[in-house]
Every structure is written in C-alpha cells, then in structure tokens.
Amino acid sequence: MNLKKRSVALVAALALTLGITTADACTGIRLKAKDGTVVHARTLEFAVDLKSDVVVIPRNYQRSGTTPDGKKGMQWKTKYATIGANGVDLPYIFDGLNEKGLAVGTFYFPGTAQYMPYSDAVASKTIAPWEFGSWVLENFATVDEVRKNIDKVVVPSVVLKAWGFAPPVHYVVHDASGKSIVIEFVKGKPVIYDNPLGVMANSPTFDWHMTNLRNYINVSLKPVKELKLDGVVLKPFGMGAGMHGVPGDFTPPSRFVRAALFSHAIFQPKTGDDAVLEAFHILNNFDIPRGSVREEKKDEHGNVEADYTVWTSANDLKRKRFYFRTYNDSRIRMVDLTKFDLNAKNIVVIPMDSKEEIKELTIKDAVKK
DSSP: OOHHHHHHHHHHHHHHHHTSOOSOOOOEEEEEOTTSOEEEEEEEEESSOOOOEEEEEOTTOEEEEEOTTSOEEEEEEOSSOEEEEOSTTOSSOSEEEETTSOEEEEEEOTTTOOOOOOOGGGGGGBOOHHHHHHHHHHHOSSHHHHHHHGGGOBOOOOOBTTTTBOOOEEEEEEOTTSOEEEEEEETTEEEEEEOTTOOBOOSSOHHHHHHHGGGGTTOOSSOOOOEEETTEEEOOOSTTGGGTTOOOSSSHHHHHHHHHHHHHHSOOOSSHHHHHHHHHHHHGGGOOOTTSEEEEEEOTTSOEEEEEEEEEEEEETTTTEEEEEETTEEEEEEEEGGGSOTTOSSOEEEEOOOOOOOOOOOGGGOOOO
16 A cells, blocks of 8 residues: 555544544634735644645646535636645645635634535536635636635535545635635535634634634733732733733634734735745744644554644745645745646646755854954
8 A cells, every 4th residue: 555545544544533533723824015925824734644745737627526426516627727735646725826816725624514415406516625625726816706606616515535524624715915715614505704814723613713812802912011019019021921811722712813913913024035934934833743732542553643734835826836844844845836837738746745854064164253
C-alpha cells in the first residue's frame, strides 16, 4: 500500500473510531496591505498527514459532481484557472484562489453541518461538499457573484468513499476587493454570513463566534492603568497586561477570538510581501505541535492520535500567488499561478512534502568589525 492510500485508510479508521472528532482546529485570517493587496491565510490541522499537493487546474477542464446515490451530478467546465492545496490525491482544492483573485478556504465543521436534502430531481445540480470550494473558484470572480449564484447548486451529505463518511465542512470566501463571506449548510439550507473581520474557525456557527467576541470588548492593546485599593497601588506586571484574559487554548471559540484580535492589532502591512509574512507570523500563534492536542483513544496499532498543523498557507489575491509551509518544512514556498499555462489540458501537481534543512553558519558568514 502506498503512502497516500495508507493515509486515506488511517483517516477512515480514525474517524470511525473517534466519532469523527478530529481535524477541527483550522484557523483563518484576512489581511489588507496599504498597496491594496488582500491576503487570505489559514492553518490546516488533522491527525494524520493528508498528503496534500499544490494543484493547478486550467480553464475549460471538465468537471462532474458527485451525488449520494452515484448518479451523474452537476457538469461544468472550469471558467477560471485555479491554484491551491488538495488532500488525499483529490483533484479538488481545499484552500486556494483563482485567476481573478477569488479565494476559498474549506474548514472542518463537526457536529454542526447539516447538508441539503437530495433527490433524483436535483441530481444535475448536485456536488459533494469537498467539490464545493473548487466549484466556487472555477465559476466566479467576486464574492457578490458567489452570493447571487449559491442557489444554482445542491450540496447534500455525500460519503467520501476513501474516508467512509461525509466530511462536515463550511467555507470562507474572499475576493480581491477585500469582501468576505462565510457559507455554512445548516438545517438543510445554505446560510451566508457577511464576514467583516475576515476571520474563520470551526464549530459552532459563524454568527455564534461573532456574538462571542462581545465577551472580550474589555481587551486593550495598550497597558492597563494602575489600580488603587485603600491606598495600595496595584501595577501591571509588564507589557501585555491589556491583553490579559485573551483565551489561549486550541478550541475553535478561543482561536476565533485570538485570530480576530491579532489580525486587527498589527500595524497595517505596506505591500503584499509584507502582508504574507505578517500572516505567517500571526498564524504562528495557532500552530499545534504534534501531541499537544490528542484523542483519548488509540488506533488499532496502539498509537496515540493527535491533531497537528499539517500545513499553513497564504493566498495573495492581487498577484495570484499561493504560499505554504508544512509541519516538516517551515520554509515558506510560493507558486505563482500567472506563470502557468492557464489553458493547459491537464492538472499540474506540485508536491508539498519536503524536509527542512538546517543551515550551518561558519566563520565565512561572520562580519568583521
């Protein structure tokens, strides 16, 4: 069994064993640079390596949606070329952007996703949850277009055969103007939320997270003032006292709060390059070391399964660039969509897997003073 097939089997076994409770620690942000660049960035967590690759999907590529009963689903040809990261060898993008600067991120939504009802009558409009992000990128150029056309597709609960269950997910969509929305399937209907802060996490629903932010309106980027109690002067211990009380754990509500605060606390980046690097710095705060967030049960081989940050990505919506780093290689790498043949016949696959090299500095690198 090759590595990709083995990882698929592990995911399926893990999901069944643990009640599909893994992979719920992804965090997303949006930054806007002074030069007009919009950057969408996120982490992706899972309990096993998803064997993601960067894929470039050309224009006029034939697509066929997947239905719950195996009937022929929605048929379309890609209008726009796209680039981003897939998973387990699927020809669909989990996180990426298109040639018009529209970006989509697929995020886990456990215990909350309730997909649309399905029948033979809607088969020709049907796509699977893991196909939805690519359908958006391949057909639309702006958030407004996505909003206007959401009723043209049916997204029911479709079992991903490789995993043995229907992945519960929701989506964040950003465009090059800075507009952002969140799309969730709840109670059998698509729900669209405006996302003014550009932040994304996991369950519960997006409106709950926005309401929860009100619990942290006392937080300040500036230090708190001293307090006098019956002549006793209480002073803060040092820098950061104004941020005291910001939740630091890895639960979705806590990560959403930190992402909202950190992404809007930074000094505005000047350029797209600055915004990309700043995004990776912010997402350092959400990086999960392997073993620090683990399940109680073990797999069939006695191994403890634990979520970790498989990869972190950033999308430059102005220059159409996809940046990433992985757990095994923290170097930031970039793939430029504009340098590919956007009218090619086949999908281009660029491996993400690599091993980080530690550079030794010697006397030759020294600076004489």
